[in-house]
Amino acid sequence: MDAATTLTKADRTWLSEHLESLQGRYANLPLGLPHCVVHGDAWVGNVVATDDGQVVVLDLERCSVGPPEWDLVSTAIKYTSFN
Structure with missing residues (x-):
């Protein structure tokens, strides 16, 4: 995301926050x-x-x-x- 040249600052911020949220939720999944x-x-x-x-x-x-x-x-x- 940091290297993408077509993202606006707002989009980059939203994507970064969304990624962090997903990583937190996925960390609690069972290992499988x-x-x-x-x-x-x-x-x-x-x-x-x-x-x-x-x-x-x-x-x-x-x-x-x-x-x-x-x-x-x-x-x-x-x-x-x-x-």
């Missing part, structure tokens, strides 16, 4: 599970079963290392949005 390989777009449409019974995971362009809870976000959104 250890980082591992996550799909990044895990949902039933990205899993298929072949004729011989093998299960294949598709659509790996968002695959990365991070909190495994990330792969539950799609399910949580569907639950809270559509019950």
